[in-house]
Amino acid sequence: MKNVLSKITDIVSDPYAFVGSVREQTGKKVIGCFPMHVPEELVHAAGMLPVVIWRSNEAVTWGHAHVPAYDCGITRSFVDDAVRGKLPFMDGMVFHVRQCLQAGEFPYIMERNVKPAYQKNLYLPALYPGEAIKDFTITELDVFKTSLEEFSGNKITDEKLKESFEIYNLNRSLLERVYEIRREKPEILKAKEMMQIVWSSMLMPKEDHNKILTELISKMEAKEVIPDKTRIRVIPVGGLCQTIQPDILDLIEDLGMIIPDDDLYVGSRYFANKVSLDGDPIDALAKRYLTKSPLCPTKGVWDIHWGDEAIKKMNDNNARGIISIMIKYCPPHACYYPDFKSKMDKEGINEIMIQVEHEIISLESVKTRLQTFVEILGGV
Amino acid sequence: MGIKYKVNRLETTNEIRPLVDKHWEELRTAKDRGEKVAWASGPTFIFAYAMGMKCHFMAGYSAYCGGIGAGEEVLKVAEMTGDLPESCSYHRLHMGMAEAVARDIPINPQAILPMPDLMVAGRLCPEMSHYAEGLNRRFGIRVLPVDLPSVYNIEDAPRIREFVYRQFKETVIPTVEDVCGKPFDYDRMSEILSVLKKVATLRNQCWEYFKEKPSRWTLWDYGVSIAPVFYMMGNPAGITYYEKLLKELQDRKKNNIPAIAPDGEKYRLYWDGWLPWAFLGKFMRKFTPHGAVCICGRYPWEFFPNPELIDPENPVESWADLYYGNGQLIHHFSPRGTVDLIGNLIEDYSIDGLLMFSSKTCRIMNLSQPDIIDTLDKKYGVPGVIVEGDMIDPAMISDSQIETRLEALYEMIDSRRK
Numbered sequence A: 001m002k003n004v005l006s007k008i009t010d011i012v013s014d015p016y017a018f019v020g021s022v023r024e025q026t027g028k029k030v031i032g033c034f035p036m037h038v039p040e041e042l043v044h045a046a047g048m049l050p051v052v053i054w055r056s057n058e059a060v061t062w063g064h065a066h067v068p069a070y071d072c073g074i075t076r077s078f079v080d081d082a083v084r085g086k087l088p089f090m091d092g093m094v095f096h097v098r099q100c101l102q103a104g105e106f107p108y109i110m111e112r113n114v115k116p117a118y119q120k121n122l123y124l125p126a127l128y129p130g131e132a133i134k135d136f137t138i139t140e141l142d143v144f145k146t147s148l149e150e151f152s153g154n155k156i157t158d159e160k161l162k163e164s165f166e167i168y169n170l171n172r173s174l175l176e177r178v179y180e181i182r183r184e185k186p187e188i189l190k191a192k193e194m195m196q197i198v199w200s201s202m203l204m205p206k207e208d209h210n211k212i213l214t215e216l217i218s219k220m221e222a223k224e225v226i227p228d229k230t231r232i233r234v235i236p237v238g239g240l241c242q243t244i245q246p247d248i249l250d251l252i253e254d255l256g257m258i259i260p261d262d263d264l265y266v267g268s269r270y271f272a273n274k275v276s277l278d279g280d281p282i283d284a285l286a287k288r289y290l291t292k293s294p295l296c297p298t299k300g301v302w303d304i305h306w307g308d309e310a311i312k313k314m315n316d317n318n319a320r321g322i323i324s325i326m327i328k329y330c331p332p333h334a335c336y337y338p339d340f341k342s343k344m345d346k347e348g349i350n351e352i353m354i355q356v357e358h359e360i361i362s363l364e365s366v367k368t369r370l371q372t373f374v375e376i377l378g379g380v
Numbered sequence B: 001m002g003i004k005y006k007v008n009r010l011e012t013t014n015e016i017r018p019l020v021d022k023h024w025e026e027l028r029t030a031k032d033r034g035e036k037v038a039w040a041s042g043p044t045f046i047f048a049y050a051m052g053m054k055c056h057f058m059a060g061y062s063a064y065c066g067g068i069g070a071g072e073e074v075l076k077v078a079e080m081t082g083d084l085p086e087s088c089s090y091h092r093l094h095m096g097m098a099e100a101v102a103r104d105i106p107i108n109p110q111a112i113l114p115m116p117d118l119m120v121a122g123r124l125c126p127e128m129s130h131y132a133e134g135l136n137r138r139f140g141i142r143v144l145p146v147d148l149p150s151v152y153n154i155e156d157a158p159r160i161r162e163f164v165y166r167q168f169k170e171t172v173i174p175t176v177e178d179v180c181g182k183p184f185d186y187d188r189m190s191e192i193l194s195v196l197k198k199v200a201t202l203r204n205q206c207w208e209y210f211k212e213k214p215s216r217w218t219l220w221d222y223g224v225s226i227a228p229v230f231y232m233m234g235n236p237a238g239i240t241y242y243e244k245l246l247k248e249l250q251d252r253k254k255n256n257i258p259a260i261a262p263d264g265e266k267y268r269l270y271w272d273g274w275l276p277w278a279f280l281g282k283f284m285r286k287f288t289p290h291g292a293v294c295i296c297g298r299y300p301w302e303f304f305p306n307p308e309l310i311d312p313e314n315p316v317e318s319w320a321d322l323y324y325g326n327g328q329l330i331h332h333f334s335p336r337g338t339v340d341l342i343g344n345l346i347e348d349y350s351i352d353g354l355l356m357f358s359s360k361t362c363r364i365m366n367l368s369q370p371d372i373i374d375t376l377d378k379k380y381g382v383p384g385v386i387v388e389g390d391m392i393d394p395a396m397i398s399d400s401q402i403e404t405r406l407e408a409l410y411e412m413i414d415s416r417r418k
C-alpha cells in the first residue's frame, strides 16, 4: 500500500512535472478542463489527455495583475500559474463559463496572455425544468465534440466514446470501492491521502489510474486495521473545485475526529454517477450532467436539498457531525450556505463551517473552532 | 488655487422621484387591490408586466433601496439571519427584506415589498439562481426559472438565442398564464415595447448631449433617470419625462450651460460596472472638485441602446433578439464585448479615462477588468484604474482607496496631455 500511496504523493506534489512528462511520453495533447463539470470523456475519446485544472500550493503573485483578491483560490491560482508560464504543457483549456461568475474570468485572460492552441467555453445550463434545457445540453455537448474533433484531427465515433465511458466508469467504480473500504475501516487512509488519490485521478491517464487503483484496492482489502472506537466520525461537505489544504484535513484528524466518507469535489463528488452505455452516447453524457445528486450549487437545483443529502451521508456513515468546508469567495456555496445551515439547525445536526483560503489561513483560529466542535460532539 | 467646480443640477431630474415612488407604492399596495405580484431577475419582468402583474426587478429594487438609504439596515437583517457578508449584496438585500417581513424585524417601511406569487428567475448570472432557490426554500415561493447565458463568443449567440426563445415560449408564457389564470397578453407586451421604443429613442437623443464638450449632463443624472427604460417600462409617463429632459438639454446647449460649472469638465470619464446606487453622492463629491465627470458607462448603456431594433409587432421574438440577436446586449457582459463597447464609447464620447468599478460581491462586470484596461490603453491611449467597492454595502467601500485611485487616474490623464 505504501508504494502505491507514495507514487500518488509524487504525482500530486508536482502535477506540473507529472502532466508534462505524460505529454512527452505519450505524445498526446493535454487539455486542461476547469473543474467541475467539463465532460472529460469527450476529450479522451478525441485521443487527447484531459486533466482537471488544479490549485497550486504557491502564493498568487502575477495573477493579481489580472484578477482581484476577492476571487476564489483556484481562480486566482490558476490564472497565476497560467500568466507565469507554468502551464506550457496545456495544449488546450476548456471552461464551463456558466458554473459561476468567476469562471468567466478565464476566457479573455487566457486568449490574451496565454494563447493556448485550443480554448473552448461551454455554456452548460442550470438544471431547470423543460425540454429546452435537455436539448440545449445536448447541443452544447455536440458543439464541444465537433470542436475537439477539429482540434485533434480525430473523429469521435460512438464506439470510441463508449470505450472512453467504459474506462471512466471503471475508474468511478474503483474509486467507489476505495471509498467503500474506507467506510468499513476508516483508519486505513488519512483524509489527505484519500484526497490525493482522487486528485491523482484528475491528473493521470485514466487507464493508468485504473491500474494503480486496482493494486491499491487489493492491498487495502488485505490490510487489517484496528478500529479506533474513540474517534468521532464526521463528514466534510463542500470544497468546490479545489483541493483542501492537507494541514486542515490533518487538523481534523489530530483533534480526534475521523472521516469515513465525504461530500467534497476532490472527493466523492468527482466520481459520482456513471455514464450510461446504452443508447446515444451524447444523450448519455447529457443525462449524467443533468443528474441532480450529488447536489451542486453551481447547477441551479432547488427541488432537492443539499442539507438532506449531507444528513443522509452522515447517517449512512454513523457520523456525528458535518464540517462544511467553504472556499472563501465561492459565491455558489456562500449563497446556499444559510439554507444549508438552517436545515442543520432545524434537524438538530451538529455542523460547523470553516472557510478556507488559497493563502494559508491561521490554522490557530480553525483549530479553536474545530476544538469547540469536537467538544460539542462529545469528544475530548 | 484652481478652478472651483460645481455641478449644475438639472431641473427635470427632480420629477423622477415622484414617478419612482409611485411605482414602488403601487407594488407595495398591489395585494390590497387583489393584484398578483411577481419578483424578477434578469430581463424577464416584461412577461409579468404583460400579464398586468405588479413586479419588481432585483437590480431595480436594489437601486431603489440604496437610493432611499435603506440598504444598510436591510443588509444587517440578512447577516443576522445567516447570510455571509461576501455574498452578492443584491441577494442579501432580498433575503434580508423577506426575513425582516417574516420575522417582524422593523426596517424602513418603504423598503418592504409584498411577497410574490411568482419569482420569474432569469439566470443571467449563475448566482441569480440563488435568490430564487432561497426564496423557494425559505418561503415556499413558486419559481419560474429561465437560464439566460451570457455569451462570450458572439458566434455562439444564435444557438443560445434559440435556447432562450424556446424557454420563453415553452416555460415562461405557460407558467405566467397558469399563475394569472388567463392567456398570455401579447398585445400588452407589444404596447410595453412600443412605449419603450419611444422612450429609448428620446433617451438616445439625450445621450447626444453627453458627446458635447462640455457635456450638458452627467452619467449620474442619467442614473437617476433610468427607471423609464428599466422597471417603469411601458409607462407612458416615461415619454413625458424624457421629452422634458431633452428640452432642458436643448436649452442648456442654446444657453451654453455645461453640466459642470463654471466652464465645463476637465476630465471626461467612462464608468464601468454597476452604478454604486447607495454611494452616488459620495462619488460625485470626489469627482466634482477635480472637474471630473462620468458621461457614459456599460451598465446604464445596457438598457436598449438600439431602440430601432425593438419590434413591437413580434414582442417575444424581439425580446430574445434584443439580447441575443442583433441587439447583442448580452455580449456586453463578456470581456470581448466589453472591449468593443468601451472602444466605441471612448471614440463617440471623447473619453479621457476609464474608471472601472469592481464590486467585491458581484463579479458580473468585473471580469478581466485589468486586461480590458490594458487592451484599451494600448489601442486608444486612454488610461484606466480600478476602484473596488460595492453597490450597496458600506462595509465594502474605502474612501481613501477611491481617492488614491482617482488621483492616480487624473495624474495619468494630465501626464498624457503634456
Ligand code: SF4
Pocket: A072, A073, A074, A075, A099, A100, A101, A102, A103, A240, A241, A242, A298, A327, A329, A330, A331, A332, A333
Ligand atoms: S470554487 Fe466556487 S467560485 Fe471558485 S470557480 Fe469553483 S464554483 Fe466558482
Ligand code: SF4
Pocket: B088, B089, B090, B091, B125, B126, B127, B128, B361, B362, B363, B364
Ligand atoms: S452577483 Fe451580481 S449579477 Fe449576480 S445576482 Fe448578484 S448582483 Fe446580480
